[in-house]
Structure formats: C-alpha cells, structure tokens
Amino acid sequence: MAEPDARSARRRAPRLRAPTRDGFTSAVHDPRVVARVGVWLGVAVLTAFATGLLSHLHQNPVRWLPLGPAPVWGYQVSQGLHVAAGLAAIPLLLAKLYAAYPALFEQPPLRGVRHGLERASIAVLVATTTFQLVTGLFNVFQWYPWDFGFVRVHFAAAIVLVGSLLVHVAVKLPTIVAALRAPTRGPTRAPTRATGAPDEAAATRRGFLGAVAVTVLALSALTLGQTVRPLAPLAVLAPRQAGTGPQGVPVNKTARSAGVEESALDPDWVLTLAGPLGTRTLARADLEAMPSARATLPVACVEGWSTTADWEGVRVRDLVRLVSADDAVDVRITSLQPRGAYRRSVLPAAYAAHPDSLLALRLNGAELSLDHGFPARVIAPHRPGVLQTKWVSRIEVVST
Numbered sequence: 559m560a561e562p563d564a565r566s567a568r569r570r571a572p573r574l575r576a577p578t579r580d581g582f583t584s585a586v587h588d589p590r591v592v593a594r595v596g597v598w599l600g601v602a603v604l605t606a607f608a609t610g611l612l613s614h615l616h617q618n619p620v621r622w623l624p625l626g627p628a629p630v631w632g633y634q635v636s637q638g639l640h641v642a643a644g645l646a647a648i649p650l651l652l653a654k655l656y657a658a659y660p661a662l663f664e665q666p667p668l669r670g671v672r673h674g675l676e677r678a679s680i681a682v683l684v685a686t687t688t689f690q691l692v693t694g695l696f697n698v699f700q701w702y703p704w705d706f707g708f709v710r711v712h713f714a715a716a717i718v719l720v721g722s723l724l725v726h727v728a729v730k731l732p733t734i735v736a737a738l739r740a741p742t743r744g745p746t747r748a749p750t751r752a753t754g755a756p757d758e759a760a761a762t763r764r765g766f767l768g769a770v771a772v773t774v775l776a777l778s779a780l781t782l783g784q785t786v787r788p789l790a791p792l793a794v795l796a797p798r799q800a801g802t803g804p805q806g807v808p809v810n811k812t813a814r815s816a817g818v819e820e821s822a823l824d825p826d827w828v829l830t831l832a833g834p835l836g837t838r839t840l841a842r843a844d845l846e847a848m849p850s851a852r853a854t855l856p857v858a859c860v861e862g863w864s865t866t867a868d869w870e871g872v873r874v875r876d877l878v879r880l881v882s883a884d885d886a887v888d889v890r891i892t893s894l895q896p897r898g899a900y901r902r903s904v905l906p907a908a909y910a911a912h913p914d915s916l917l918a919l920r921l922n923g924a925e926l927s928l929d930h931g932f933p934a935r936v937i938a939p940h941r942p943g944v945l946q947t948k949w950v951s952r953i954e955v956v957s958t
C-alpha cells in the first residue's frame with residue numbers, strides 16, 4: 559500500500575518533547591564556565607555601577623558628599639571606565655547566557671521558595687542588565703528612540719540591577735564557590751552531559767573562556783581610544799574620535815541643533831551677570847578687555863569620549879566678583895539655547911572659585927568656534943561635559 563494508514567504515521571512521527579537540562583551536550587554548559595564568566599561580568603557591572611553613581615553625584619550634588627575641582631582628569635577616567643565597562647559587559651552577558659541557558663529547562667521549574675527566589679532574581683537581573691546595556695549603547699551613539707528621560711531611567715534600573723545581583727550572588731554563593739574552586743581542566747560532572755572525551759570537553763571550556771576574554775579585550779581596545787590618546791588610532795568602534803572635529807575637539811551638540819545659530823552670532827550679544835551687588839552686562843569686547851587666563855582641561859562627555867584642550871578666557875571668579883563681594887558662591891550658568899536639558903548648569907562654589915574655571919573665549923589658540931560655544935562657554939576642571947555649558951548668556955549667583 560502506497561499510503562500509510564493513520565496509525566502507522568502516528569507511530570513513525572518523532573515525538574516532540576520539551577528539552578530538559580540534560581539534553582544540552584556542549585561542554586561549555588558547565589557551572590565552572592558560568593561562574594568564571596559571571597565573575598568577569600560582575601566586575602564589569604560593579605565598575606559601571608560605581609562610576610555611574612559618581613557621574614550621578616556630579617550631576618546631582620549633595621551637601622554631605624561634595625566633589626571638588628581636583629583631580630582634573632577624574633571625570634575623564636571615571637566616565638571612560640563607565641562606558642568601557644558597559645561595552646565589555648555586552649559580550650560577557652551573551653557568553654554567560656549561552657553557558658547558562660540550559661538551566662532554563664530545569665525540571666521541575668520550581669522547587670520551593672529559595673529556588674523560586676533564585677529564578678526570579680535571575681529574571682530581573684537578566685532583564686535589567688540587558689536594558690542597561692541596550693539603553694547605554696544607544697546613548698553612546700546619541701540615538702534616543704524612546705520617550706523616557708534616559709538619565710533617570712538608567713539610574714533607577716541600575717539600582718534594581720544591583721539589588722537583584724546581590725540576591726543572585728547570595729542564594730548561589732555555595733554553587734559559585736564550588737564552581738570557581740573546581741579546575742576547568744577537571745572531568746565533566748553532572749548536571750552537564752558533555753559528549754566526547756573528557757580532555758576534549760576541557761579544551762572546549764578553556765577555548766570558550768579564552769575566546770570571551772579576547773573578545774572583551776579587543777572590544778575595549780577598539781573603543782578606549784576615544785579617551786585614551788595612545789589608543790586613538792585603534793578606536794574604530796568609538797562613535798567620536800579624540801582630537802577630531804573643529805579646533806581638534808569633537809562637538810557634542812552643534813549650534814544649529816541647539817537653535818542658537820542666530821543668537822550666538824548676534825553682534826549685540828551681551829553676558830548678563832547677576833548677584834547680591836546687582837546686575838551687570840558685558841559685551842564680548844568687555845570680556846576681551848578683562849584679565850585673561852589659560853587652562854589645559856578636558857571636555858569629558860558622559861558618552862565616554864574625552865579630549866584635552868587649551869582654553870583661554872576670563873576666570874569665572876573674576877566675573878562673580880563684579881556682582882558679589884564673596885566669590886565662594888554657587889553660580890547658575892544659562893545658555894542662549896531656548897530649550898533642552900543642558901541649557902543650564904550650576905557651578906558649585908568650590909569650582910566657581912577655582913582659578914582654572916573659565917568663561918572661555920578661545921580654544922586651542924583660536925577664537926572659539928560656533929559649535930564649541932561662541933561667543934563664550936564654560937570650561938571647568940573635573941566636570942562632566944554636560945555641565946560645560948556652551949553659548950552662555952547669563953551667570954548668576956544662587957547662594958552666598
């Protein structure tokens with residue numbers, strides 16, 4: 559008979575079965591691999607967290623933990639590390655998920671409260687880590703396809719991430735310790751069912767770990783050049799290259815996108831100063847006639863790139879002294895920019911009084927270009943780029 563009857567067809571069809579943990583045969587699915595990649599990922603995540611908190615503190619200062627104008631390179635290094643750690647975490651997360659994913663098919667799926675907590679914390683951890691890495695990456699490339707404020711949401715998700723990381727490490731600690739103590743060369747043990755000879759399985763595990771390490775190092779080398787000058791030629795993956803752009807400095811926001819092309823070039827532009835002693839206005843020629851100061855300072859963007867340049871202009875404290883008897887005061891800087899989160903910044907007293915905090919008129923030996931903040935922009939030591947306000951129109955004393 560050409561047509562098999564229904565019964566024999568049913569007998570011959572392969573039975574579909576949900577995969578079980580034992581169905582995965584690669585030697586990479588091994589607690590020793592998962593734990594090692596986990597430690598590297600943990601280091602990257604905690605580095606990103608600590609440097610992220612620092613960046614948050616710069617942008618939202620608190621009285622009981624004041625930051626100061628030293629060290630000049632502080633933000634450059636901490637934010638460079640933040641972005642580098644976040645980028646390194648991407649291959650590490652993928653590697654860890656690959657090594658660990660057979661655990662998704664554990665049977666039974668829930669074995670009690672502790673097991674439930676363990677699995678729930680992993681779900682939250684994977685979700686928040688993925689969210690942080692994706693939103694952070696998009697931010698580095700200045701792409702905001704979402705509706706929420708990046709900074710607030712990235713900060714809140716970081717807190718949830720670290721909370722779930724603590725729970726995860728706490729409940730898994732015995733497993734982690736045992737897995738880290740066991741040599742990767744050692745024999746394959748339950749629950750993995752690696753096929754092939756034991757030394758072949760060990761080579762697979764070690765090869766996988768080696769490949770992950772090389773990927774992370776290569777990725778770091780290809781992006782760190784956006785802030786580490788000697789690595790600049792390698793920085794092919796960095797969205798902005800150190801030392802490129804008008805006057806040798808990358809531009810974050812252009813005058814056109816800030817909507818200041820006309821107002822910044824207006825010959826009637828004046829700087830308004832406001833303080834306890836009253837209000838003054840200064841034209842650009844008045845600023846040029848004031849004592850001039852120079853400082854070599856980096857622009858260090860939250861996106862991880864930074865470039866050090868020579869700045870020349872008027873000291874902020876000299877301007878403050880025109881409207882305030884006391885120069886140890888917080889000052890608010892306002893830009894010509896009509897809207898946008900970074901049209902304003904507050905320079906805390908310790909920075910405002912520092913001799914290197916300038917209202918810059920010149921950059922790298924030439925007139926400040928329009929995109930770098932003409933007619934005048936703030937540049938101060940140890941500040942995130944977002945607070946180095948360009949196209950300044952007003953400086954006012956906000957505390958005495």
Ligand SMILES: Nc1nc2c(c(=O)[nH]1)N[C@H]1C(S)=C(S)[C@@H](COP(=O)(O)O)O[C@H]1N2
Pocket residue numbers: 807808809810811816857858859860893894895898900901902929930931943944945946947948949
């Ligand atoms: N008014 C205004 N100033 C601003 C910004 C802005 O959007 N508006 N961007 C800031 C950011 S995020 C950075 S990194 C620096 C970059 O300065 P640069 O473009 O001169 O390199 O400018 C800062 N000053």
Ligand SMILES: [Mo]
Pocket residue numbers: 810858859860861943944
């Ligand atoms: Mo920035």
